[in-house]
Structures are given as C-alpha cells and as structure tokens.
Amino acid sequence: xxxxxxxxxCALALSGPLAxxxxxxxxxxxxxxxxxxxxxxxxxxxxxxxxxxxxxxEPPGVSGIAHFLxxxxxxxxxxxxxxxxxxxxxxxxxxxxxxxSWDYTGYFQRIASDRLELMMELEADRMENLAFTDDDWxxxxxxxxxxxxxxxESRPGRLFGEQLYATLFQNHxxxxxxxxWREEMRELIDTDAMDFYERHYGPNNAILVxxxxxxxxxxxxxAERHYGAVPENPAITERRRPQEPLVVSDRxxxxxxSRVGQPYLMRYYVAPSRASGDQSGAAALQVLAExxxxxxxxxxxGRALQFDERLALQTAAFYRGANVDDATFGLAVVPVDGxxxxxxxxxMEEVIADFLAxxxxxxxLERIKTRLRANEIYDMDSAQNRARQYGVGxxxxxxxxxxxxxxxxxxxxxxxxxMAAARDLFARHHVTGWLMQAEDDRPDAADQVEYGVExxxxxxxxx
Numbered sequence: 001x002x003x004x005x006x007x008x009x010c011a012l013a014l015s016g017p018l019a020x021x022x023x024x025x026x027x028x029x030x031x032x033x034x035x036x037x038x039x040x041x042x043x044x045x046x047x048x049x050x051x052x053x054x055x056x057x058e059p060p061g062v063s064g065i066a067h068f069l070x071x072x073x074x075x076x077x078x079x080x081x082x083x084x085x086x087x088x089x090x091x092x093x094x095x096x097x098x099x100x101s102w103d104y105t106g107y108f109q110r111i112a113s114d115r116l117e118l119m120m121e122l123e124a125d126r127m128e129n130l131a132f133t134d135d136d137w138x139x140x141x142x143x144x145x146x147x148x149x150x151x152x153e154s155r156p157g158r159l160f161g162e163q164l165y166a167t168l169f170q171n172h173x174x175x176x177x178x179x180x181w182r183e184e185m186r187e188l189i190d191t192d193a194m195d196f197y198e199r200h201y202g203p204n205n206a207i208l209v210x211x212x213x214x215x216x217x218x219x220x221x222x223a224e225r226h227y228g229a230v231p232e233n234p235a236i237t238e239r240r241r242p243q244e245p246l247v248v249s250d251r252x253x254x255x256x257x258s259r260v261g262q263p264y265l266m267r268y269y270v271a272p273s274r275a276s277g278d279q280s281g282a283a284a285l286q287v288l289a290e291x292x293x294x295x296x297x298x299x300x301x302g303r304a305l306q307f308d309e310r311l312a313l314q315t316a317a318f319y320r321g322a323n324v325d326d327a328t329f330g331l332a333v334v335p336v337d338g339x340x341x342x343x344x345x346x347x348m349e350e351v352i353a354d355f356l357a358x359x360x361x362x363x364x365l366e367r368i369k370t371r372l373r374a375n376e377i378y379d380m381d382s383a384q385n386r387a388r389q390y391g392v393g394x395x396x397x398x399x400x401x402x403x404x405x406x407x408x409x410x411x412x413x414x415x416x417x418x419m420a421a422a423r424d425l426f427a428r429h430h431v432t433g434w435l436m437q438a439e440d441d442r443p444d445a446a447d448q449v450e451y452g453v454e455x456x457x458x459x460x461x462x463x
Contacts, residue, residue, distance in 0.1 A: 024216045025400045028224060030232045031204030035390045035400060036219045037211035039383045045212035046384045047119040048108040050391040053200040056102040056173040056241060062192050064180020067100040068144055069193045075136040077129040082136050085122055092118065102174055103324045104395035110384060113213045117222045124226040130197055137190045145186060148179050156257040160435045167251050168268045168431045172244050172325060202233025207394045211387035241325060244270065253433035260437040264334040265341050267432045269425055273327035276398050282321045283409040284421035285329060290368045291418065293317025298367065304351045311339050311347050324396045329425055341434045352426060360415045369411055376407040
C-alpha cells in the first residue's frame, strides 16, 4: 500500500518540482548543529546524533577503534548502568541502533513524539559522561571480532572488497576496513577507546537531526536544555588525513576462494565526491552510474552483456559520492558459466569504448532522470530516510542547502555533462579485481556460496 501511495505521489509530482522539505536548522552556542525535519503524518520522532568522525580518522595501528567505541557507547555513563540506555529505549516502545562508516558515526532512536525529550537526555548524557569497566570492554572486543568473522571473513565477496579498497587507496585511510584489521582489533584496549572518545566526541563535532511529528521551536528548547548543557570539547580539531599520491599505473587484484560459487570481476576508479556549493560533477557521475548499470533491461552494460551478447548473469555500475575525501566509481560483471573473466573484462571495456564514441540516447537519459526523481520521492516517504540524508550530507561537509538541492542537481544534468564526466573518469587509472573459485580443494556444490556484486559494491556501515 505504501508503495502504491508513493507511486501515486510520484505520478503527480514528476512533471513539477519535488515537494519542499519542511526543514529548519540552527546551531547551539556549544557548536552543535541541529536540523529539524517536520513530518506530521505519524506521531513518531526520529532522534539522530551524528559525530563527524569515523574509521578514516583513526590513529595508525588501532584500526577498528571507531566501531569499537560505537559499541561501548551503549555500556554506561557516570550516572547510568551498562545497558540501561537500550533498556530505557525499549521500555518506552522505541527502537534504536548505531552505525560506523569511514567519515561518521551515528546513533539513533525511533520513538513516539512525546518521548523525544527523554532520548535527548540520554544522548546528551553519553555525549559527555561515557564510562565503562573491564567487564564491559573485554567481552565487547570479542563481540566485534566475532562480527568481523561473520560479516567479512565468512563471505569471500567482502574479503575481496577489502583487498580492492586496500589496493585502490594505498595511502588514504579509506583503504583500511571500517571494522578494522583482525590483527589490530584483538589488541584494542579500554584506553584506546576512551582516548578516541575524548578527542573526537563533543557537541562541536556533532550534528543532531530530528525528524517526524515535531515542532521546531519545541525541538530547539529541548536541545538547548539537554545538549546545550554539554560543554564544547577543546580537544576537537580539524580533520587531517593523508591523501593519495599521483597514480601512474593501473593495478590488478586476483583472489581465489573455494567457497565462491560464481566468479566475477570488478573495476574501481577514484572519482570526485559531492562538493558543497557545486554538486554538478557528482550529479553527472550519479546519472552515469545509472545509465551504465542501473537496470539490467535498460542500462548500457545490461543490454549489451546480459541480453545482446548473453555473456553476463549480472552487471552493475555504482557511484559512492558522499565522502569527505575522494569518492569511488565502480563497474562489475558476473559472467555466465563458460565465459572466462578475461573475456568478460574485454567485453566490458568494448561496451565502455562504444559508449564513449556513440554518446547518450536522449530518451534513455530522460528515463534515468525520471527514475532518479521517483527514488527521491520514495525516500521522502520515510522520516528516517530523510533524517539519514541530512545526517550523511552534513557529516561529510555538505550543508542543508546542498542536501535539499541534490534532487534538482540530478535533474539539471545534461548529456554533455554525463559525457564529460565519463571521459574524465575512464581516462583515470583504475584497479581491476577478479574473484575466482580456487582450483584446488573445491567443495561439493551444496557447500558453495553464491555471491553477487552487492556483497561489496557499496561497503556497508558496521553496526
């Protein structure tokens, strides 16, 4: 039913501008940025606190500390017992969780609107008063190690993705996995986590996003009462990260694993990220990704490799542009049985070359822009999705206007913009990876695991 209603809204709205978000913003005296998104359709509120720090801000040798600290933030404070935070949220009928990425760490609750102030009180407390004991952090280290085993090491596609990123980013910390390297994770201790907390957590490095059936004036008053009482953290400084040197050659990764059921290839390029004030280049790359690999039936790669030549089971193109530093653009092909990865790679390159020579079909470009517009409307149907859009955007250096105007930036993209972005992108050096099944010690078919390109095409946040 929700999809039908959203589709109806889409049909009415596609010919005109997207409905304007009821979004307001302000900054508290201690530096906390606050965004309020009014959505009165249901009597719920989403309370999100985003810290502008993530795995790419970790000191050398303690990879995984940002994610480890995220777990420890649920242990307790100077006034609350370990686990009490989650118990209160559940008791009040809410749901909460947290996530860590390279550029940010987020905490959220979805709860009845009349419980919003209680959530602010809890979040403000752990923003300033985190406390944990050996009985808290030692078992939690085992938890994150187990998580790495389950989410990464048991899935060849995720291990493959780690190796590709480590090869693509040889100097920038985006090449280090968000969850961390196991060898470093098992050496993490309590002082590592507390040092990271004291250096990066505070209102002057945070964003509060509140969405739902809320009044902006009431949100401001509540935020000032609770978050406003937390002092600015003087230890917080501007982000400084090592950057990538000039790349002078293509690189190649080949990985074999007996658990792989279907080999595939991926190619990554370093690309420009969304830039505050001018998102036109990023918007062209987003449209390019949709044109090349957004839909098997209509995309350039899908039509050529899956239907015309019947060389591939699956194709994809994707752009990860919401980063503080460099973005990534990727291509993927899963060949059919009997087609070697070398043949699939050559066919992919031929399709790209033809695309650069022939240009864009005007009708296809308009279909892509219509689909992107529809996706934006669907996302607006969820207060939590809208809160996340603003949280991610502000965490990576965009402002409220940039997030609000992103759908318009996508609609303003022209064929010339896309082709200029494509020529620049495909002239860059790249990393190409082949994930293959190991020749020796192959398991029976029943023991094989099928992995699609989605296993590591867009690295997930770790919870």
